[in-house]
Amino acid sequence: MGKTWGKNGEKPYRHAAHAMIYAPDGKKLWDMYENKAVILMMMRFDGYIGFPGGIMDDGETVEFGLNRELEEEIGLDPTRHSFTKEDHVLSYVTHNKRLLLHFYCKKVTLEECLEIEKRTIDADEYGWEVLGPIRVPMFTLNDNERGLPIFLSNKFIGNAKEELLYCIERENIMTKEEIQLALENCEKFKARYMR
Ligand SMILES: O=c1[nH]cnc2c1ncn2[C@H]1C[C@H](O)[C@@H](COP(=O)(O)OP(=O)(O)O)O1
Numbered sequence: 073m074g075k076t077w078g079k080n081g082e083k084p085y086r087h088a089a090h091a092m093i094y095a096p097d098g099k100k101l102w103d104m105y106e107n108k109a110v111i112l113m114m115m116r117f118d119g120y121i122g123f124p125g126g127i128m129d130d131g132e133t134v135e136f137g138l139n140r141e142l143e144e145e146i147g148l149d150p151t152r153h154s155f156t157k158e159d160h161v162l163s164y165v166t167h168n169k170r171l172l173l174h175f176y177c178k179k180v181t182l183e184e185c186l187e188i189e190k191r192t193i194d195a196d197e198y199g200w201e202v203l204g205p206i207r208v209p210m211f212t213l214n215d216n217e218r219g220l221p222i223f224l225s226n227k228f229i230g231n232a233k234e235e236l237l238y239c240i241e242r243e244n245i246m247t248k249e250e251i252q253l254a255l256e257n258c259e260k261f262k263a264r265y266m267r
Pocket residue numbers: 088090121122123124125126127128169171173201229230231232235
């Protein structure tokens with residue numbers, strides 16, 4: 073697949089795919105923080121936070137390319153945690169870069185999630201494309217800011233923040249109202265500290 077031609081022979085779109093891996097039982101790790109899940113993201117080479125993945129090579133299907141990128145970037149073992157069409161969540165176009173972006177999400181057990189996270193630092197691209205795994209703080213402390221709200225004030229690549237929040241609701245990790253509150257508290261934090 074690799075590229076898809078636009079209408080009327082326009083320049084082709086390239087395909088890119090990124091993926092969220094999570095375990096629903098975050099409370100087992102930090103009960104005192106009421107952690108709602110363990111969600112894996114990463115610090116990219118460019119300083120943005122994003123999900124692992126990347127651009128498909130010519131001739132690759134999206135799932136093949138995604139599994140290749142995940143192996144390179146986070147050392148995901150494709151024989152154990154291969155992404156399939158079943159894991160597809162959404163696709164959209166970014167007009168400026170002529171990319172068709174595909175997003176995937178996979179639920180794993182807590183043990184698998186921690187093992188996947190540990191493998192990241194042995195991956196081929198650790199230290200240059202990927203500067204480190206990140207666990208999303210899936211809780212909010214009593215001041216209503218520390219935890220997820222402040223995390224959301226970081227810089228995210230492309231639509232990674234929207235993809236994160238979309239999956240948190242889709243996978244029933246948080247309700248729409250809880251997410252909205254976290255976003256409002258993030259804005260309050262930014263208004264005070266990030267003018
Ligand atoms: O997590 C993401 N969510 C949405 N869009 C993303 C995400 N990560 C990157 N991107 C966008 C921005 C980039 O222009 C393209 C290509 O992704 P990238 O991972 O940088 O691709 P390569 O590793 O260079 O193949 O997607």
